[in-house]
Amino acid sequence: MSVQGPLPDLILSWRADGLSVYFAVVILAVSAVTFVYSVGHRAHQQSFSGSAVLFVVFAASMLGVVFAGDAFSFLLAWETMSLTSFALVLTDHRRPGVRESAWLYLVMTHTATACVVVAFLLLARASGSLEFAAWASAAGSLDQISASSVFLLALVGFGTKAGLIPLHVWLPRAHPIAPAHVSALMSGVMIKLGVYGLIRLVFEWLAPGPLWWGGLVLALGAVSAVLGVLYALMEHDLKRLLAYHSIENIGIIVMGVGTALSARALGADAVVAVGLAAALFHVANHATFKALLFMGAGAVDAATGTRDLEQLGGLARRMPYTAAFFLVGSAAISGLPPLNGFASEWLTIQSFLSLGRVASPAVAQLVPLFAGGALALTAALALACFVKAFGVGFLALPRSPRASSAHEAGPLELGAMAALALACVAVGLGAGPVVAAIGALVPAAAVGSIAEAPGASASLSSSVSSGQVSLPALAGMLLALGLAAATLPRILGPVRTRASETWACGVALHPIHQYTSTAFAKPIRLMFRDIVRPVRDVEVIRRSGTRFVASVRYSAHIAPVYERYVYDAFTSRLVQAAQLIRRAQNGSLQTYLAYVFVALLVGLVLAR
Amino acid sequence: MNGSIAAFAISVAQLAVLLAVAPGLTGIIKRAKAWLQGRHGPPILQPYFDLAKLLRKDAVVSEHSSLITRAAPPVYAAAMLSAATIIPAIWVPAPLGGLGDALAVVGLLTLARFSLALAGLDGGSAFGGMGSSRDVAVAALAEPVVLLAIFAVAWRTGTTDVSGSASWLADHPSDTLAPSQPLAPAPMLIAIIAETGRAPAENPDTHLELTMIHEGMLLEYAGRPLGVLVWASQLKQLVLFSVAIALFAPFGMARAPSDLPVALVAFGAKLVMLGLVMALVESSNAKLRILRVPELLGAACALAMLALVTEVFVG
Numbered sequence: 001m002s003v004q005g006p007l008p009d010l011i012l013s014w015r016a017d018g019l020s021v022y023f024a025v026v027i028l029a030v031s032a033v034t035f036v037y038s039v040g041h042r043a044h045q046q047s048f049s050g051s052a053v054l055f056v057v058f059a060a061s062m063l064g065v066v067f068a069g070d071a072f073s074f075l076l077a078w079e080t081m082s083l084t085s086f087a088l089v090l091t092d093h094r095r096p097g098v099r100e101s102a103w104l105y106l107v108m109t110h111t112a113t114a115c116v117v118v119a120f121l122l123l124a125r126a127s128g129s130l131e132f133a134a135w136a137s138a139a140g141s142l143d144q145i146s147a148s149s150v151f152l153l154a155l156v157g158f159g160t161k162a163g164l165i166p167l168h169v170w171l172p173r174a175h176p177i178a179p180a181h182v183s184a185l186m187s188g189v190m191i192k193l194g195v196y197g198l199i200r201l202v203f204e205w206l207a208p209g210p211l212w213w214g215g216l217v218l219a220l221g222a223v224s225a226v227l228g229v230l231y232a233l234m235e236h237d238l239k240r241l242l243a244y245h246s247i248e249n250i251g252i253i254v255m256g257v258g259t260a261l262s263a264r265a266l267g268a269d270a271v272v273a274v275g276l277a278a279a280l281f282h283v284a285n286h287a288t289f290k291a292l293l294f295m296g297a298g299a300v301d302a303a304t305g306t307r308d309l310e311q312l313g314g315l316a317r318r319m320p321y322t323a324a325f326f327l328v329g330s331a332a333i334s335g336l337p338p339l340n341g342f343a344s345e346w347l348t349i350q351s352f353l354s355l356g357r358v359a360s361p362a363v364a365q366l367v368p369l370f371a372g373g374a375l376a377l378t379a380a381l382a383l384a385c386f387v388k389a390f391g392v393g394f395l396a397l398p399r400s401p402r403a404s405s406a407h408e409a410g411p412l413e414l415g416a417m418a419a420l421a422l423a424c425v426a427v428g429l430g431a432g433p434v435v436a437a438i439g440a441l442v443p444a445a446a447v448g449s450i451a452e453a454p455g456a457s458a459s460l461s462s463s464v465s466s467g468q469v470s471l472p473a474l475a476g477m478l479l480a481l482g483l484a485a486a487t488l489p490r491i492l493g494p495v496r497t498r499a500s501e502t503w504a505c506g507v508a509l510h511p512i513h514q515y516t517s518t519a520f521a522k523p524i525r526l527m528f529r530d531i532v533r534p535v536r537d538v539e540v541i542r543r544s545g546t547r548f549v550a551s552v553r554y555s556a557h558i559a560p561v562y563e564r565y566v567y568d569a570f571t572s573r574l575v576q577a578a579q580l581i582r583r584a585q586n587g588s589l590q591t592y593l594a595y596v597f598v599a600l601l602v603g604l605v606l607a608r
Numbered sequence: 609m610n611g612s613i614a615a616f617a618i619s620v621a622q623l624a625v626l627l628a629v630a631p632g633l634t635g636i637i638k639r640a641k642a643w644l645q646g647r648h649g650p651p652i653l654q655p656y657f658d659l660a661k662l663l664r665k666d667a668v669v670s671e672h673s674s675l676i677t678r679a680a681p682p683v684y685a686a687a688m689l690s691a692a693t694i695i696p697a698i699w700v701p702a703p704l705g706g707l708g709d710a711l712a713v714v715g716l717l718t719l720a721r722f723s724l725a726l727a728g729l730d731g732g733s734a735f736g737g738m739g740s741s742r743d744v745a746v747a748a749l750a751e752p753v754v755l756l757a758i759f760a761v762a763w764r765t766g767t768t769d770v771s772g773s774a775s776w777l778a779d780h781p782s783d784t785l786a787p788s789q790p791l792a793p794a795p796m797l798i799a800i801i802a803e804t805g806r807a808p809a810e811n812p813d814t815h816l817e818l819t820m821i822h823e824g825m826l827l828e829y830a831g832r833p834l835g836v837l838v839w840a841s842q843l844k845q846l847v848l849f850s851v852a853i854a855l856f857a858p859f860g861m862a863r864a865p866s867d868l869p870v871a872l873v874a875f876g877a878k879l880v881m882l883g884l885v886m887a888l889v890e891s892s893n894a895k896l897r898i899l900r901v902p903e904l905l906g907a908a909c910a911l912a913m914l915a916l917v918t919e920v921f922v923g
Binding site: 314316317323331334335336337342346349350353356357362365366369370372373374375376377379380381383384386387388390391392394395396397467468469470473474477478479481482483484485486489492493495496497498499500501502503504509511513514515519520521522523524526527 | 665668674710
């Protein structure tokens with residue numbers, strides 16, 4: 001389909017293939033649920049009417065990105081997506097810090113777009129067209145250096161949108177300040193479009209490249225996954241914590257993409273399929289549970305007026321439904337069977353083993369195997385983080401009056417969360433058919449053996465490294481054995497269950513006796529202190545003239561490593577260069593007249 | 609139809625055997641430790657007496673707790689019972705092995721940990737929180753080790769399926785002498801030490817709040833739910849031992865009904881040996897400070913990576 005653009009010869013063309021349909025399904029499903037949530041959430045949002053229109057434009061522009069058929073339409077939709085999301089982030093622009101963070105987002109997203117534009121121009125020059133179809137048919141025409149340049153530019157451009165470390169700094173700042181439904185859509189869907197762009201560009205418009213492309217993507221994914229979850233553990237702002245988890249999950253998705261890319265360089269189509277299927281599957285899964293968790297965080301924020309875990313607690317009794325849905329989301333993102341997060345992480349690990357089998361030389365075989373270790377570390381740390389988020393935020397005693405006066409979210413918000421929680425369970429149980437459907441939509445991701453596996457409709461299996469899991473059967477077994485464990489001891493006779501006070505060494509239990517979020521993460525903070533660089537300030541104020549302590553002020557944060565060493569280094573160079581130019585710009589009229597005169601002379605000499 | 613009934617019967621029988629043996633294994637390890645430390649120690653059957661008593665006693669739950677406290681014991685038990693059903697212990701291949709491979713077993717262990725760690729925080733006591741916090745931190749380091757060890761075996765046997773892997777190794781016994789094979793079990797054993805809360809990663813005998821991890825999370829439990837949790841964590845230890853046996857020394861497992869007596873004896877002997885190794889390690893090592901546990905697990909991780917390197921380059 002094509003539309004005549006505003007300028008002559010400018011045609012906006014749109015097309016749909018399996019990959020775009022798959023992403024469109026994710027976009028539409030999450031947007032629809034999020035919109036229902038936002039209608040229920042509007043009581044807490046002053047400027048809703050304006051943002052509702054923006055919200056729809058935002059969702060539509062994301063659809064535009066995946067259905068674009070040429071470079072111009074793609075960039076038009078891409079920019080609309082960036083600008084509307086920027087405006088949505090600014091919804092609460094009167095709160096301190098919001099404008100600065102939104103500004104950072106704007107700058108970074110445009111730097112990313114610049115990289116994408118350059119990559120597109122290189123592709124357009126090689127194929128002589130702006131049409132994506134022409135790029136796909138001219139895939140082999142780029143020489144090795146241009147192809148690698150296009151790949152690296154796309155990696156930076158789309159990687160910034162996706163939030164890969166070290167291009168992530170905008171993400172943990174922009175996502176938390178946006179309203180909950182916007183964060184849900186940005187974290188759940190928008191950042192995935194960076195992955196979409198990368199897959200589209202590398203797998204369709206470039207010929208199979210050298211092995212290091214895949215290795216680089218795999219390594220970046222592993223770094224993002226491990227560091228993302230470590231930074232998440234250091235947070236006690238619920239939405240920032242979730243934002244860092246988006247970086248982690250993008251890392252897991254990108255590890256799948258890297259596996260597929262390496263396999264493509266090796267010509268192993270079966271492994272390309274497993275890697276790509278794992279990545280695409282995790283895209284949908286992360287969209288589901290991350291949108292759910294952001295909605296839960298929004299409901300908590302609305303009920304208590306704070307997102308600080310240290311101020312929360314006891315919400316499971318005050319908002320039981322929100323707590324239940326948040327628990328499902330936490331279990332899914334921690335990769336617990338039989339939910340969807342486990343299914344896609346399982347497939348990702350299988351893809352590493354498959355890649356290891358086909359890789360050569362032998363050193364290259366080790367890379368995916370060690371990546372498996374990184375993924376295991378990531379999953380275990382994610383579990384720690386969500387035990388912290390749910391345990392500190394929702395369980396035991398409320399830590400502040402605001403938490404103790406919390407109230408349950410409204411029916412629309414709960415309905416939206418229920419739908420996504422159900423999706424987490426359903427997609428987990430139906431992992432086999434879902435992966436088969438991904439394969440049907442995206443032929444390159446068709447995992448051949450799923451149909452051959454015994455119990456075909458139910459189990460996930462990977463032919464290349466052979467291993468299988470059947471989540472519906474496992475779920476049934478868990479349910480049956482859980483019921484047995486709960487009921488069978490009754491044959492020994494009835495027992496009474498009495499409620500009593502928690503033992504607090506002889507004093508009445510007070511909320512400050514509870515383990516805090518900061519304390520919970522302390523072992524991990526200290527174990528990984530060389531990576532996360534915690535900074536701890538303890539200030540003891542004594543009463544004048546005595547040894548008695550009047551107050552102790554404790555603050556802890558982690559050093560902003562990327563801002564300090566990567567971005568500040570870059571911006572300070574930029575400022576230095578600007579200072580040089582400034583010498584010529586001295587503001588004196590005579591100097592400027594001299595410049596004009598010199599320019600005229602030079603012009604005359606050249607034109608002679 | 610007959611086949612599936614037989615498969616179901618074998619699985620249930622295995623589950624029953626493991627469930628029955630689990631407290632005994634703990635009893636043997638306790639007795640062996642006492643003997644190594646020059647004490648008399650409790651009778652081997654003591655864990656059974658304890659369970660019988662706990663399961664009949666009334667429960668007390670914290671008045672601040674939520675449903676999590678009540679749900680955690682059945683969830684924890686369900687995860688461990690499921691794992692015990694799908695792994696091959698005495699009979700190979702395990703009839704229900706197709707339900708989940710080694711990664712699924714790791715997933716079930718994670719599910720159990722998630723439920724218990726949340727329960728630790730649910731009562732509002734600092735000790736529970738401390739236990740949860742340390743448990744998830746230690747597990748975060750142990751999990752990559754387990755996965756890399758699984759990879760080392762899967763690389764050789766061509767499958768992440770525990771039963772498939774065990775059958776393959778039983779058919780290719782000479783492969784257990786390959787240079788990489790002695791390297792992989794060591795990190796697995798260290799990870800098991802950490803997962804089962806044994807010295808030097810933790811002290812299972814302590815009741816001093818500041819040093820306990822697993823016990824800290826159980827602190828708010830009493831009576832029947834405590835009994836369920838204690839039994840399930842004994843089963844967890846047995847499951848981990850069985851997985852290690854199936855992955856590294858699957859010899860003598862039954863493939864036909866006539867093999868059963870030998871298989872039972874072999875399984876028992878291997879369990880007792882592993883238990884004695886644990887007792888020896890525990891008695892000869894002091895508990896590490898929590899912040900030095902990463903050194904132990906880091907070494908295990910390095911060993912597991914070395915096993916993989918050897919596997920890839922040497923064979």
